[in-house]
Amino acid sequence: MPPEDRDLSLRWSGRVSLTPRILAVNIFALAMLAGGFFYLDSYRARIVDNRTMQAAREAGLIAQAAAMTPPRDRTALMLRMAEAANLRIRIYDHAGRVTFDTRALGLRNFVLRDPDKDPWNQSAARFLDAIIDTVAGADRAPQFRERAPDKGLDWPDLQAAFQKGTPVASVWRAPDRTPVITAAAPFGPEGAVFTTVNARTITQFVRVERFRLGVVLAVTLGLSIFLSLFLARTIVRPLRRLARAAVRVRLGRAREVVVPRLPERRDEIGHLARSLSDMSQALRARIDATEAFAADLAHELKNPLASLRSAVDSLTSVRDPNLQAQLLAVVREDVHRLDRLISDISEASRVEAQLSRAKFEPIDLTAMLDGLVAQRAQRGLGRDVRLRFDPPPGPLPHVMGEGMRLERVFENLIDNAISFSPDGGLVALSLGIDDGMIEARVEDEGPGVPEDAREAIFRRFHSVRPDGEAFGQHSGLGLAIARTIVEGHQGSIGVESREDRMRGARFVVRLPLVQR
Structure with missing residues (x-):
């Protein structure tokens, strides 16, 4: 796997659609918030511990107060303290x-509720308490049961208070x-205060806080799911369309496919949509060009093949040596x-692919x-055509x-x-710089190129023959190959009229300079 693909690869999550992944990420954060329910359980445990220590201190204070109060005033004191502290x-x-x-004196401020007589909301709250306690693994206190009036030693607190001589809860x-808290404190020779x-307030407080947290969590969960679905919709739906x-x-349905460009989106998905649209249009143009090239190729091959077949068929019936020599000359010319046509077609077909892998220097x-002009002049031009290169006055930057x-x-x-130049004509080459591009010009004194044909001459198999040139000397691919390479x-290549208003054509090649 290439390094760039390895950086973008996903392991198990790569098999899951984007929508559940977006939801999972957002809901995971809410799950952390839901952990507050279990924090409330530990908070409740701390409150119960504090309330238990408080009950032990209260029992000790009540025992001390009772010991310091005369017996005749003790009953009234106990009733006041019991009512004040509930x-x-x-x-x-x-x-x-x-x-x-x-x-027994009529103060009934300790009454346990019968859960069978509570309304449904209290039953639901107790059911939720049981679920959270089970999930959180909270310690379960023993069930509270009253002891007979003469079985006080069955209370663990009372036994511990007699044994240790200190308050116990x-x-x-x-x-x-709801929690029930009992406490016992020794009361001198008379026994112990129990x-x-x-403590229903502890349960009520925890339930109120849990309800508030639940409301916040429910609202946040709803908003998170809505926003997650909205985000998934804005991401997943266009990606699926693309x-x-x-x-x-x-x-293979490129012609009938319209890739959405999403012009209203300025984010990465919009850039992706427009890039895919441009790519599909380029692919469509490439397919059209390939089909047109195949059609043109069939047409160009058909003519020499027809001529070759006709000559070969005639050879079997011709006995005149002169006619046979002429037919063999036709066969050689067609071959x-x-x-030449197949060589040019092969060159035109692979030049673009080779350029994509070429290393520019x-x-x-x-x-x-300068070297090309010298080599061409050394081979000879014919028809007294002259070839000249006008070098620039100073050194020019390089091109890649x-x-x-x-x-x-x-x-x-x-x-x-050279082929379009008249006898004794001049072909001039020159170089210059224009608008940050190096400009190479090739001028001749031939008939020139009409304005309505200046684009057509760069199409494949488009061939305009000079006067007097035999048919089939050019494949019509030379300028097409030149444009592909440029x-x-x-860069760019085009044909213009000569600046000096003289008769002839001027081909201009523009290439970018080397960036310093």
């Missing part, structure tokens, strides 16, 4: 029998799951035309054109390119200019 206060002797009870669980309280369009293009066009391909461009232009170098 406690049930009892005094047990050392045998475990009740000698004083605020409930315990936590129990009422039938409605207090009981149903994917479907790409599949249809892959299946030569086919060989700095090229000195002045030295290249592949030397052999650029030489092919200028060789084609030079051959084309555009592969990020």
